[in-house]
Amino acid sequence: LKYQRVELARSETSAAGQLDLDGSADDHYLDAARDALAVERLASPMLDLIEERSMSWLYEELERPLVSVLARMEENGVGVDVSELRRMRDYLVSEVNRLESEIHLLAGREFNVNSTKQLREVLFDDLGLTPQKKTKTGYSTDAASLEKIRDQHEVVALLLDYREVEKLRSTYGQGLLEATDPDERIRATFNQTVARTGRLSSEEPNLHNIPVRTALGREFRKAFIPQQGYEFLVADYNQIELRVIAHLAEDPGLISAFEAGQDIHNATAASIFGVSVDGVSAEQRSQAKMVSYGLAYGMESYGLAQRLGIATKDASEILESYFAAFPAVKSYMDRIVEETKDKGYTETVFGRRRPIPELSSSNFRVRQAAERQAMNAPIQGLAADVFKIALVAIDAALEQMQSRSRLVLQVHDEVILEVHPDEAETVHELTVTNMRGAAELRVPLEVNIATGPTWADAKA
DNA sequence: CGGGATGGTG
DNA sequence: CGTGCACCATCCCT
DSSP states (O other), X not given: OEETTEEOOGGGGGGGGGGOXXXXXXXXXXXXXXXXXXHHHHHXXXXXXXXXXXXXXXXXXXXXXXXXXXXXXXXXXXEEOHHHHHHHHHHHHHHXXXXXXXXXXXXXXXXXXXXXXXXXXXXXXXXXXXXOOBOSSSBOOSHHHHHHTGGGOHHHHHHHHHHHHHHIIIIIIIHHHHTBOTTSEEOOEEESSSOTTSOOEEESSOTTOOOOSSHHHHGGGGGEEOSTTXXXXXXXXXXXXXXXXXXXXXXXXXXXXXXXXXXXXXXXXXXXXXXXXXXXXXXXXXXXXXXXXXXXXXXXXXXXXXXXXXXXXXXXXXXXXXXXXXXXXXXXXXHXXXXXXXXXXXXXXXXXXXXXXXXXXXXXXXXXXXXXXXXXXXXXXXXXHHHHHHHHHHHHHHHHTTOSOEEEEEOSSEEEEEEOGGGHHHHHHHHHHHHHTSOOOSSOOOEEEEEESSTTTOOO
């Protein structure tokens, strides 16, 4: 147990024995006593460090108040419709069984479909299909690789279906039921000090990755419900990371698109492909979306090509067009990498730091990964700051009005409340106001908001 | 137990 | 040559 200038040696724990009044010494008490001692010893030097690094606002006004907000959310938990969950699990179990049998039939033998090792043998040895990329242990069987050999054998499409259904069955069907308390609520742990960018994370269970992209997966959101007589209110930031990029890069084109309230992906596509905003095709909009998000993470033409299913050369042209249309974004990315190299860490306007020492690595790959982190951390970090400010403010506003409505979930840029009908209008209003007003960026913050009887229904 | 592969979210 | 950030859970396998 060691931190900076303070070290609490193992021997110190013997002093904790003094708390053991009845003599029935127990590891549990020793641990608690050691924790208490550690806090006592660490508080002062750590507060000094916070002050020294000008992080007092971040700590006193944001992170510390957030502790009790998250504690309340954890304690409340979120309601689930257990019979709906069971129905889904049962359906998924039967589908998995059906697909497994069909796969065994087509493969010509029984094997564990969940074992990549066995699956590899079946696909590439028995059936002689064409391997795509490699992993550390052999040929890859991931979805992208299977997609490329879909036409070589009819079992491949079934495998892709199987993977989707088995994922939903195990992680969500079975997993969420096992995580449900007797009062039919799920209580996750929200970690405040795990994600290096300042985001929150959720574990046991992870409520930050409940499916939404496929129709079948999205069904799980129907099982998340408010307490009897209440309604869900879901509010999320519209394009917060792209707005943060516009803010940080001070890019005139991005800023004016957001100020004009344009559909940002349409506007981006129009700029990249040199067409009018009305003349953007669905494919162009979709490609523009991939470019916008990809670049926030330092994606290169190869990666873009993989995701768009086009030639690297074409992807490279699209990227060039993007940076030509939004030149400030390019210079911002270059600038932030250099700055981070000098300082050794990235920093958000609210003072949140992320050290990135690997920027000086002699290993090219490590250094390149570090550069991408340096590009991404200020963006994801500032978005996280803004979101946390809103969360604390919403909670304070609810507290102040002695509300019966309460926060039950948050997912990076989205908050979910269960709202008492009498408070619907007030809570709607305070949620939007506090989210929009969380920070003053060079572009407006917009919030989508909707209500409904389940998480699935509360989508605008 | 822990690493690797895979895949779910923002 | 390798190729997008941040997480967490499940399953296999050693």
